[in-house]
Amino acid sequence: MGRSPCCEKLGLKRGPWTAEEDRILVSHIERHGHSNWRALPKQAGLLRCGKSCRLRWINYLRPDVKRGNFTGEEEDAIIQLHSMLGNRWSTIAARLPGRTDNEIKNVWNTHLKKRLESSKPSGKPGAPKRKAKKPMAVAAPEGPTSLPASSPEQSPSPSTSSAAEDDSMATSLEISSDEEFQIDDSFWSETLAMTVDSYGSGSGSGMESAGDPFAADSASPSSSNEEMDFWVRLFIQAGDVQSLSQI
DNA sequence: AATGCTGTCAACCGCAGCTAG
DNA sequence: GCTAGCTGCGGTTGACAGCAT
Incomplete structure (x- = not known):
């Protein structure tokens, strides 16, 4: 092109x-x-x-690629990580299970950057102007191929799985959207380091392997459960750090 | 209903870094 | 130490979908 x-x-x-x-x-x-x-x-x-x-x-x-809209939590994570790491998309992607550097880069360039530039005062602007787009089936009229059975995101609705995550995570994370939940850099340093530990030391195929965090084709840790686990842990830590900081 | 505009996203390019010979 | 080949990364582009007028 x-x-x-x-x-x-x-x-x-x-x-x-x-x-x-x-x-x-x-x-x-x-x-x-x-x-x-x-x-x-x-x-x-x-x-x-x-x-x-x-x-x-x-x-x-790749079977573990998560399709669909980014959740608010993911967007927040990108913003924070970008503030720490800059345009190191692959590194940021390594922290977000199922998300690719390209996708993250796109999201950043299309709305997160604008959001930060334009809406400092009121935090998050309202819902996106447009409704979520269908996942583009790039030139494949029948849609993105009949992926292997392991494909996690064959759902016609792009946000089916994300929505589920939204729901479940919203319970513990609602603060992030409603209460201007601020996470400072020290939190991310600590939390990410810890996250890396817990994934890296445990299975040996952590999300952290620098080059391609998902390279292990068969031994990928990124099942839905583990993704959820990742986020749950991440934000449990967020809660912990927050409460600590109030002491 | 038609047209123009804007936003989104997949895909491309070029470069940097790494490794083997 | 040098060179060539390969991979991975980041920046950029253009097609297309959807919204606004």
Whole structure:
């Protein structure tokens, strides 16, 4: 899109992925993994460059990718993490189970940045102007491929799962939206360090592995339960830190 | 109802960092 | 120590959906 092609000169395809391409890529990775992205498209019989395959997998096809709208808590987390880390999207993404750096970057650039710039006075502005968009099925008219059975987010409604999370988390987290719940940097330093500990030391495949936190295809920790657990712990800590700070 | 505008998101590019030879 | 190849990251772009007029 837009720029000079890197793949076209090799006779490779560019642009939106088709459902068929998705299917081929997913089944190939399920069978052989993705140890070598450069060789993968050739092996899989895809007319794509390795880069493109990798991006497609990481941002869209990976089974543990969480689709749907960002929750308020996730947005808050992004804001806080960004204030600490800057534009290190992959690092931020590593803290948000199921979210990709690209997605986070998009969210930041589209509304979080604007929110911060424009609405310091009243905190969060009201609901987004538009209702939530359907998850774009990028050029795949039938939607984003029939993902492997493990695909967690096949729900037609983009926010089905997120909504569930919203509901459950809202009980403990409502303060964040209603009471101007402020989390300072020290909290995040402590909490994140702790979160990393609890995930990293426990299973050995924590969310923290620098490169690709979700790289472990089969041993991914990001089941819904664990995601919930992550957030619950995170915000329990938030509560703890808050109460401590009041002492 | 038609048109224009704006926001969102997937995908691309180029560069930096890492590793093997 | 140097070079080449590969991967991962961040910035940017353009298509498209939905809202406003």
